[in-house]
Amino acid sequence: MNLQIRIQQHFAASIATKQKALELLQEPILAAARLVFEAIQRDGKILSCGNGGSAGDAQHFSSEMLNRFEQERRGLPAIALTTDTSTLTSIANDYSYERIFARQIEALGRKGDVLLAISTSGNSSNVNRAIETAHDCGMQVIALSGKAGGSMKDLLQNGDVELRVPADSTARIQETHLLLIHCICDLVDQMLLTETP
Numbered sequence: 455m456n457l458q459i460r461i462q463q464h465f466a467a468s469i470a471t472k473q474k475a476l477e478l479l480q481e482p483i484l485a486a487a488r489l490v491f492e493a494i495q496r497d498g499k500i501l502s503c504g505n506g507g508s509a510g511d512a513q514h515f516s517s518e519m520l521n522r523f524e525q526e527r528r529g530l531p532a533i534a535l536t537t538d539t540s541t542l543t544s545i546a547n548d549y550s551y552e553r554i555f556a557r558q559i560e561a562l563g564r565k566g567d568v569l570l571a572i573s574t575s576g577n578s579s580n581v582n583r584a585i586e587t588a589h590d591c592g593m594q595v596i597a598l599s600g601k602a603g604g605s606m607k608d609l610l611q612n613g614d615v616e617l618r619v620p621a622d623s624t625a626r627i628q629e630t631h632l633l634l635i636h637c638i639c640d641l642v643d644q645m646l647l648t649e650t651p
């Protein structure tokens with residue numbers, strides 16, 4: 455098989471997924487950025503989590519908050535719950551893998567904080583436990599998902615935002631999640647830069 459055709463197919467599918475996402479997700483992207491902005495305004499923070507590629511996305515987001523995105527501005531409060539291997543391995547070992555994020559939220563989550571929960575299937579039980587615990591702490595949730603939304607969609611409450619990418623391929627969903635994250639970072643920067651002191 456001509457491998458160049460596969461490259462062309464990957465690009466075409468990625469572009470088509472992003473185009474469809476643009477048509478469906480503009481309002482929820484704006485709502486997600488508002489949740490992040492409002493949390494920062496009330497001295498809250500953003501916790502983020504996900505597995506595999508989505509763990510990378512959780513860290514990508516927190517680094518853009520803590521350091522910066524494209525504009526010069528103060529560092530913003532965010533913690534990726536995916537990075538501390540001592541904490542992750544001890545929770546998984548002493549309790550269960552399902553609790554690796556929830557246990558950290560019990561310790562760190564405060565009313566007014568926001569959880570960025572990332573799962574392409576919506577069926578990762580550790581991410582879903584994190585959502586339940588975030589709600590117990592009085593936090594709102596931004597859910598980045600895909601496919602049919604999985605069990606994650608049934609956990610969301612009023613005030614949460616679901617950004618479900620209209621695709622079935624994990625890779626296409628992940629590529630679009632990163633675009634959504636960059637949109638949110640940019641919108642938050644715009645909101646911060648135009649806020650009246």
Ligand SMILES: O=C(CO)[C@@H](O)[C@H](O)[C@H](O)[C@H](O)COP(=O)(O)O
Pocket residue numbers: 505506507508572573574575576577578581624625628
């Ligand atoms: O990056 C990829 C596949 O592109 C994988 O590492 C993928 O993230 C892992 O299989 C995850 O465990 C999938 O979890 P989820 O997106 O269904 O929550």
Ligand SMILES: [Zn+2]
Pocket residue numbers: 507625628
């Ligand atoms: Zn991947």
